[in-house]
Amino acid sequence: MTGSPTRRASPAVLLSLGLLAVIALAALLVPPFYPHGATELVSEEPLAAPSAGHPLGTDELGRDLLARLLAGVRVSLLVIVASVPLSLVVGGLLGLFSSAGRWTDTPVQRVFDVVLAFPALILGLAFAALLGVGTGAVIVTVAVAATPMFGRVLRGAVRSQSARDYVLSERVLGVSTARLYLRHILPNCFDVLLVQTALACSTAVFLEGGLSFLGLGVPPPDASLGSLLNSSLTFLTSSPFYAVGPLVVISALVLCFTLLADALNRNLAER
Structure with missing residues (x-):
């Protein structure tokens, strides 16, 4: 009997994973060995051009832009690590509760509708007013904004799996609902949750950058990708290199x- 051929990852996936690894490792491993800090005034010449000592140049106060860029990447990674798993757990539990029946489905879906009715930036303003400007408000905003999508994705996947023949057969054999979910239904929903997790990570980076751009993220003198991009706007004509780093990294x-x-979605569709 001939086994199915091994499916290789596409070049785009390998390139994406490699680039993500390079960015993350650079942000985590380079700063301890880099001679300049993110908030340290290292040059008497503001807006200096890139040089051997300052590979990306300096900002308007004479701080090293590479050090501040790496600090901004760490903020984005923190937002991803803190907000995406939280939204996955909360959204997943609500999705499971919603899939149990009509009486649980309607209230949960209406809550999701209310959350999705507000643009994420408006949610950010609300949480910044409640929690204060900072990373905490950004994490809560991203988590709340991503929760409905996880809930609806898992709800749809559970309902789809529940209608499969193997589930009906297991029910006829008297398998308990808890065992059926843990051994069969939820493992078969893992792929769609993985796709949504990747999308949520992308959304987290975008929202962190947008909220920081508006001044709702990490307060000065600390750096974030959005705040760096915002600061660079004033100097686009005189120092266009200022915006290159944060713009390239966010993109x-x-x-x-x-x-x-x-x-991941294409791989799921081909099964």
Whole structure:
């Protein structure tokens, strides 16, 4: 009997994973060995051009832009690590509760509708007013904004699996509902949750950048990708290199997570 051929990852997936790994490792491993800190005034010449000592140049206060860019990437990674698993757990539990029946489905779906009715930036303003400006407000905003999508994805996947013949057969054999979910239904929903997780990571980077751009993220003098991009707008004409770093990193992160989600979705559709 001939086994099915091994499916290889596409070049886009490998490139995305490699680029994500490079960005993450650089942000985590380079700072301890880099001679300049993110908030340290290292140059008497503001807006200095890139040089051997300052590969991306300096900002308007003479701080090293590479150090601040790496600090901004760490903020984005923190938002992803803190918000995406939270929204996955909360959204998944609500999705399971919603899939139990009509009486549980309607209230949960109406709650999701209310959350989705508000743009994420408006939610960010509300949480910043309640929690104060900072990373905490950004994490809560991203988690709340992503929760309905996880809930609806899992709800749809559970209902789809519940209608399969193997589930009906297991019910006829008297398998308990808890065992049926844990051994059969939920493992078969893992792929769609993985796709949504990649999309949620992309959304987290985008929202963190947008909220920080509006001044709702990490307060000065600390750096984030969005705040760096915002600060660079004033100097686009005189120092266009200022915006290159945060713009390239934000675009690369969003693109990589989006490509991963697209590849996972295609793989799921081919099964």
